[in-house]
Amino acid sequence: MGNGGSAATASHLALDLTKNTYAPDKPRLKAISLTDHVPLITAWSNDVAYEYIFSEQLKNFLGVNDVVIGISTSGNSLNVINALKFAKENDAYTIGLLGANGGKMKDIVDAYVLAPGSNIEQEEDAHLIFSHIITRHMKQVIQRAPKNLLCNYRSS
Structure with a gap:
């Protein structure tokens, strides 16, 4: 999850994690971007805050031991911070892809990466690179997983 350019990165990361980690007869990675359901976002925003x-x-979605990734160049986006706090309170792991100084989020998440850069655009570029690194790593993890471990779908 994230706002603005970070929202686009969150969408891209969820896409890559679900599609680009696929391997036949291997577990499928479940990833969603909380930035993609515009009607739901505007409903919560309008009706709550x-x-x-x-x-x-x-x-609606969080399970124990899930991983929640917050993306923010400032590290101070309250909507992302609130979600990360909720995740931690409910036994999920939290990761931050943050700007150069990390903001408040660096003290909330379990792990974080600070994007080097002197402006938001460079930090957003770094976040996309980190997202691709995460995807490549998870693809390797899935390829090494035992056959049919946790598979929810079997192709015929």
Whole structure:
């Protein structure tokens, strides 16, 4: 999850994690972007408050030991911070892809990467590179997984 350019990165990362990690007869990685359901985001924003658009969505999906990734160049986006706090309170792991100084999020998440850069555009570029690195790593993890471990779908 993220706002603005970070929202686009979150969508791209969820796409890559679900499609580009696929291997036949291997577990499928489940990933969603909380930035993609515009009607739901505007409903939560209008009816409750913008700072809860992501945490309210997590209440429908979050499971124990899930991984929640917050993306923010400032590290201070309240809607992302609230979702990360909710995730931690409910036994999920949290990761931050953050700007050069990390903001408040660096003290909230379990692990983070600070994007080097002197402006938002460079930091967003670094986040996309980190997203691709995460995807490549997860593809390798899935390829090494035992056959049919946790597979929810079998192709015929």
